[in-house]
Amino acid sequence: MSRAAPEVSVDSVTGIDVSLALAGPGARSYAFLIDWHVRLLLACAWYAAAALLYNGTLSVSAPTSPPGRWFALVLLPAAAIYFLYHWVLELAMRGRTPGKRAAGVRVVARDGAAPGAAALLIRNVFRLIDCLPLCYGVGLLAVMLTREHLRVGDLAAGTLLVYEHAATLPAGLSPGSALDATGAEIVQELLARWPGIEPEARARLARRVLERYAGAAGGVPAAPEGEAALRQALERLLRA
Amino acid sequence: MSARGNGATRARALTASLLERANRWRDAEARARRLARGRSDDAGDATRMADDYRMLAHDLARARTLIPDTRTREYLEGAYARAHATLHHGAWHAGHALLSLFRDELPAVVRELRLYILWSTLIFALTVAAGYALIGRYPELIALFASPDLIASVEHGRLWTEGLLNIVPSAVLSVQILANNIVVSLFAYCAGFFFGLGTLYILGLNGLMLGAVFAFVGQHGLRAALLSFMVAHGCVELSVMCLSGAAGAAVGEALIRPGNVTRAESFRLAAARSGVLLAACAVLLVGAGLIEGFVSPDPRFPPWSRVTIGVLYWLLMAALLTGRLIPRRRAPD
Numbered sequence: 001m002s003r004a005a006p007e008v009s010v011d012s013v014t015g016i017d018v019s020l021a022l023a024g025p026g027a028r029s030y031a032f033l034i035d036w037h038v039r040l041l042l043a044c045a046w047y048a049a050a051a052l053l054y055n056g057t058l059s060v061s062a063p064t065s066p067p068g069r070w071f072a073l074v075l076l077p078a079a080a081i082y083f084l085y086h087w088v089l090e091l092a093m094r095g096r097t098p099g100k101r102a103a104g105v106r107v108v109a110r111d112g113a114a115p116g117a118a119a120l121l122i123r124n125v126f127r128l129i130d131c132l133p134l135c136y137g138v139g140l141l142a143v144m145l146t147r148e149h150l151r152v153g154d155l156a157a158g159t160l161l162v163y164e165h166a167a168t169l170p171a172g173l174s175p176g177s178a179l180d181a182t183g184a185e186i187v188q189e190l191l192a193r194w195p196g197i198e199p200e201a202r203a204r205l206a207r208r209v210l211e212r213y214a215g216a217a218g219g220v221p222a223a224p225e226g227e228a229a230l231r232q233a234l235e236r237l238l239r240a
Numbered sequence: 241m242s243a244r245g246n247g248a249t250r251a252r253a254l255t256a257s258l259l260e261r262a263n264r265w266r267d268a269e270a271r272a273r274r275l276a277r278g279r280s281d282d283a284g285d286a287t288r289m290a291d292d293y294r295m296l297a298h299d300l301a302r303a304r305t306l307i308p309d310t311r312t313r314e315y316l317e318g319a320y321a322r323a324h325a326t327l328h329h330g331a332w333h334a335g336h337a338l339l340s341l342f343r344d345e346l347p348a349v350v351r352e353l354r355l356y357i358l359w360s361t362l363i364f365a366l367t368v369a370a371g372y373a374l375i376g377r378y379p380e381l382i383a384l385f386a387s388p389d390l391i392a393s394v395e396h397g398r399l400w401t402e403g404l405l406n407i408v409p410s411a412v413l414s415v416q417i418l419a420n421n422i423v424v425s426l427f428a429y430c431a432g433f434f435f436g437l438g439t440l441y442i443l444g445l446n447g448l449m450l451g452a453v454f455a456f457v458g459q460h461g462l463r464a465a466l467l468s469f470m471v472a473h474g475c476v477e478l479s480v481m482c483l484s485g486a487a488g489a490a491v492g493e494a495l496i497r498p499g500n501v502t503r504a505e506s507f508r509l510a511a512a513r514s515g516v517l518l519a520a521c522a523v524l525l526v527g528a529g530l531i532e533g534f535v536s537p538d539p540r541f542p543p544w545s546r547v548t549i550g551v552l553y554w555l556l557m558a559a560l561l562t563g564r565l566i567p568r569r570r571a572p573d
Contacts, residue, residue, distance in 0.1 A: 010324070012297065012324060014293065014294055014297035014298075016297040016298075016300055016301050016320070018320060018321050018324045019317055019321070020321060065407075066412070067409060068409040068410075068412050071409075071411065071412045071415065072411065076415065094276060094325075108325065111328060112321060112325055112328065113324070113325045113328040113329050114276075114325055114329055117337070118512070118515065118516075118519075121515070121519075122511055122512065122515045125426055125429070125430060125518075126430055126433070126511075128426055128427060128430045129430045129431070129433050152433055155504055155508060155511075156433075156491075156507060156508060156511035156512075156515075157508070157511070157512070158508045158512070164318065165314050165315065165317050165318025165319075165321065180252065180255065180307075181255050181259065181306075181307040181310045181312060182307065182309060182310055185310055185311050185312070
């Protein structure tokens, strides 16, 4: 049985709390791994491109006594990309990075708003502690032991890592529909995923849905034979 | 049975009327996204946002009761959270934030942390004296604090800094030094998380090393040369070491003695407060790094000019920390 992610409620002037689902160690690690690869690739790409242009030959090796220009044009930007990646992108993307976006999470302040530059800076400076002794050992331990799944940087900056809610709205119910909202969503999802499901499995699912909801709809034949008929019956049920 | 049937019909009707508002939710969400990304300069959008927020709150409350386990409710939770974040995001102007940081917040934090600054300076001074005394008494222990190259160079009567610019250009040297110093300062601050012990360790170790190296070069008649090398950048660099130690100590004490708030809250408040001091440290270290790369190893700078640069930069730091560098604008009479 799956358990819903723990949530934090934020007070609102409307009297209706804003509910934020907290991301755990899995989502964090997933986002971090993607970000780590992205920033490493970007830094290496910069280094390689700048070194090739600087050397003017097909070599990316540093000159024997590298001058200041090599340092300023090749090494420094690559290091800046690697070390400032999280802070700059979280600031520019309002608490997100490409990795966090892929994991469906974002950083927010405790009032649910996007965190400020200072909070994000503190959050990322404390990576120095979180990454100890290796592979983010302290950070992972903190995430697993704290109720709100916070690493040391989040504790210091007062930030949370939360899931972004699904951004797609299911098609509405027609007024007077015999389906309830849950039923309508099930039928819509089954029809949307119809081509990707094994024929036997989709027929079985369609029959179960029709057996449950068709009686209430009235006029829709329960569990007809044939795949095409089953699909049409589901569509009629949705429109009924 | 009939009452239950009526209740179900009523709930179904309420749900259907709720779901009829889906287009308004979509519009509200799109507006919140536009405003959050700064892609809307329409004043109408901004004013409609407040109405959207109330509408979403109202509909979400109904959805939580009528259709709690549906995607529609999830969608509304997301749209409401987004509207909340957009509406509560304060205006932020980088220039104004920076000015306020250095003009108002920094002096206030320095005043608040003055006891920590005093204590960390005292601890640093004591460890410098301890390192000096230790190597004065047992010179062979210098291998614990200095690299073999440094020891060999001093034993041959030359400072390791001589001819440094022949090996590394000033710009490269500056960046290497300031990056290294900033990382040490950040570590001294972050290590406060270990109940202040990490900060004490970094402060103590750096103090011991400095004292030990001074004693060692003194034994080989190079003390004046080392002082001449250090004076231009060292005044601020060593002060910054004490400041970041103070920031780390404040974080450590917040964890040891949280007072009337929870330990986590106390840690957060201390980290945010002393983080301001650390931002100033980073800026000061950039200047110190440039001096250390361009002035300190360059033999063309005579000792008096190095002392002048060192003292002036230290006074500039003191003025910045006490709020005298950027005066507040006087209110009109």
